[in-house]
Amino acid sequence: xxxxxxxxxxxxxxxxxxxxxxxxxxxxxxxxxxxxxxxxxxxxxxxxxxxxxxxxxxxxxxxxxxxxxxxxxxxxxxxxxxxxxxxxxxxxxxxxxxxxxxxxxxxxxxxxxxxxxxxxxxxxxxxxxxxxxxxxxxxxxxxxxxxxxxxxxxxxxxxxxxxxxxxxxxxxxxxxxxxxxxxxxxxxxxxxxxxxxxxxxxxxxxxxxxxxxxxxxxxxxxxxxxxxxxxxxxxxxxxxxxxxxxxxxxxxxxxxxxxxxxxxxxxxxxxxxxxxxxxxxxxxxxxxxxxxxxxxxxxxxxxxxxxxxxxxxxxxxxxxxxxxxxxxxxxxxxxxxxxxxxxxxxxxxxxxxxxxxxxxxxxxxxxxxxxxxxxxxxxxxxxxxxxxxxxxxxxxxxxxxxxxxxxxxxxxxxxxxxxxxxxxxxxxxxxxxxxxxxxxxxxxxxxxxxx
Ligand SMILES: [Fe+2]
Numbered sequence: 001x002x003x004x005x006x007x008x009x010x011x012x013x014x015x016x017x018x019x020x021x022x023x024x025x026x027x028x029x030x031x032x033x034x035x036x037x038x039x040x041x042x043x044x045x046x047x048x049x050x051x052x053x054x055x056x057x058x059x060x061x062x063x064x065x066x067x068x069x070x071x072x073x074x075x076x077x078x079x080x081x082x083x084x085x086x087x088x089x090x091x092x093x094x095x096x097x098x099x100x101x102x103x104x105x106x107x108x109x110x111x112x113x114x115x116x117x118x119x120x121x122x123x124x125x126x127x128x129x130x131x132x133x134x135x136x137x138x139x140x141x142x143x144x145x146x147x148x149x150x151x152x153x154x155x156x157x158x159x160x161x162x163x164x165x166x167x168x169x170x171x172x173x174x175x176x177x178x179x180x181x182x183x184x185x186x187x188x189x190x191x192x193x194x195x196x197x198x199x200x201x202x203x204x205x206x207x208x209x210x211x212x213x214x215x216x217x218x219x220x221x222x223x224x225x226x227x228x229x230x231x232x233x234x235x236x237x238x239x240x241x242x243x244x245x246x247x248x249x250x251x252x253x254x255x256x257x258x259x260x261x262x263x264x265x266x267x268x269x270x271x272x273x274x275x276x277x278x279x280x281x282x283x284x285x286x287x288x289x290x291x292x293x294x295x296x297x298x299x300x301x302x303x304x305x306x307x308x309x310x311x312x313x314x315x316x317x318x319x320x321x322x323x324x325x326x327x328x329x330x331x332x333x334x335x336x337x338x339x340x341x342x343x344x345x346x347x348x349x350x351x352x353x354x355x356x357x358x359x360x361x362x363x364x365x366x367x368x369x370x371x372x373x374x375x376x377x378x379x380x381x382x383x384x385x386x387x388x389x390x391x392x393x394x395x396x397x398x399x400x401x402x403x404x405x406x407x408x409x410x411x412x413x414x415x416x417x418x419x420x421x422x423x424x425x426x427x428x429x430x431x432x433x434x435x436x437x438x439x440x441x442x443x444x445x446x447x448x449x450x451x
Contacts, residue, residue: 006128007116013135014109016359017044018102020142023163024149029098031152032091036442039152042074042090043145045101047138048108049074053081054402055130056111059123063111066104067096080401132233133402139424146307146364146422151442154294154305161309162364215253215372216451219347221246226345227392228431237406238431240394244342249450251339251347254369255376255383256330256447259315261322262302264330265291275332280325283439293321293441307364316368318446320381324414324438327384327447339450341387341433344417348377348430355379357425366421366444378428381446382416382436389413389435413437420444 021029021040029041038046049070056063065071073093075084085093096104112131121127146162153160227241228234270290273281283289294305295313302313322330324338331337339347356379361367366380390410397407413435419428421444436443 003117003119006131007113009135010112010116010131011109013138014105017047017138017142017145018105020145026098028149028153028162030091030094031149032088033152033155034442035088036440037148037151038087038144039091039093040145040149041098041101042093043141043148045070045096045104046074046076047134047141048101048105050137051112051131051134052108053078055115055127055134056108058130059121059127060111060115066107070096070104078401078404080404130402133405136233136235136427137405139427142424143358143420143422146358147443150294150305150307153307159305159310162307216250217253217347217351218250219246219248219343219350221248224342224346226342226349226431228429233426234429234431235406235433236398236403237392237395237410237433240392242393246342246346249339249343251343252336252449253372253375254448255318255366255380256334256449257315257368258302258304258313258317258319260334261292261319261330261447262315264333267333269329269333275329277325277328277438279438280323280329283323283325289326292319292326314368318366318368318376318381320366320420320444320446321441322384322445322447323441324384324436324445326441327445328386328438330447331449334449336449336451338384338386339448341385341415341417343450344383344385344448345430348417351375352430353377355419355425355428357419357428358422360425361421363421366446376418376448377430378419378423378425379421381418381444382420382423382434383418383446383448385415385417387415389415389433409435416443416445418448 021044024040030039031037032039032042052065053071053075057065071081072083073085075081076087077084115121115127116131118124149162153162223243223245225241225243228238229241269275270284276284296303296305296310303310304313305311328338353373353375361379363379366376369376391407395407397403398405414437416434416436417432419432436445
């Protein structure tokens with residue numbers, strides 16, 4: 001790859017991290033409402049630490065880290081590198097302050113661009129490869145920044161929007177927490193079914209859910225291949241490509257909607273153990289779950305917390321922020337099941353659709369399905385599969401600390417596929433494997449049925 005191509009990608013991605021944070025207020029940068037919801041300031045520093053650790057320290061002779069303390073503070077989980085600041089205490093790092101983190105980014109950016117500008121460096125191929133990994137890593141963290149700050153802001157009873165003034169296209173559809181929500185506009189929107197359209201959301205031709213879907217596609221199965229193929233970037237866990245045998249199956253053409261999930265709630269499925277895996281039922285009992293994370297009922301109205309604030313819940317938007325257990329229980333209630341990873345990937349490969357992502361549609365909430373051929377593979381919600389996230393036959397993690405990136409998490413998590421509204425389109429590919437614990441709900445996680 002020519003030096004300026006990778007440098008451009010690097011700069012574009014680094015700038016995007018800062019642009020994404022633009023709407024934040026200074027108090028927001030340190031919020032951490034749960035162990036898994038890292039503060040934006042920590043993300044900004046950690047992405048920088050990644051380039052410093054895996055590129056500058058390795059390939060720039062005599063490179064001196066900006067600050068030795070940062071090596072521990074901003075190491076996420078790389079035991080091969082060394083000690084880590086406790087994950088649940090990232091929000092307590094009032095120092096370095098924000099300005100110092102921005103300055104850290106600038107210094108590392110400058111050193112990285114210098115490194116990338118020298119194609120005669122003896123390790124230039126490896127430098128390019130690692131930089132590509134660092135770029136993809138930063139894009140993954142940008143997605144996490146959105147979902148983490150959403151979780152932390154939602155802990156505030158005022159339900160602040162990530163950005164004041166971007167509550168809704170009209171600026172007035174967001175539900176104020178200090179006044180009654182039954183007032184005119186919000187209610188009219190709920191009644192008209194046009195509630196809560198977010199910036200950039202395509203307006204569907206108002207076809208009711210049962211007219212548009214769900215619709216099923218049939219696949220014969222047989223011996224197929226999955227795993228990354230091509231000469232672009234992929235993560236190590238997408239390899240090696242390998243054969244799998246699939247029984248004939250059907251996959252829903254669209255994602256489960258809020259209206260459909262509401263029927264599950266209304267049927268008191270959260271009170272009926274028949275639909276639930278044992279661990280899922282235990283979670284329902286222990287946490288008192290009665291619906292997806294961020295769903296709220298107030299004065300009889302169905303609301304949903306979004307990055308644009310508290311909004312009337314759009315019946316045709318995909319349901320999101322459900323755990324793997326909730327997805328699985330919904331599927332059982334609906335007389336279906338969750339797809340396997342292999343089914344999902346095979347179906348996505350045999351019926352490709354244009355990728356959408358945060359960088360192409362600029363949405364902060366999963367949009368409604370636009371038309372019959374919009375299968376919502378990418379750009380809306382991650383889709384739970386019933387597959388345990390594990391190694392493909394022949395998988396080998398890279399040697400050294402960087403090999404900790406994916407492989408060591410292959411235990412007790414479920415694979416999710418596709419990509420969400422805040423995933424980069426460069427990562428929205430059929431082979432991409434993301435993974436979460438089945439109880440996790442804070443990502444944009446949705447449901448696609450199989451049978
Ligand atoms: Fe990371």
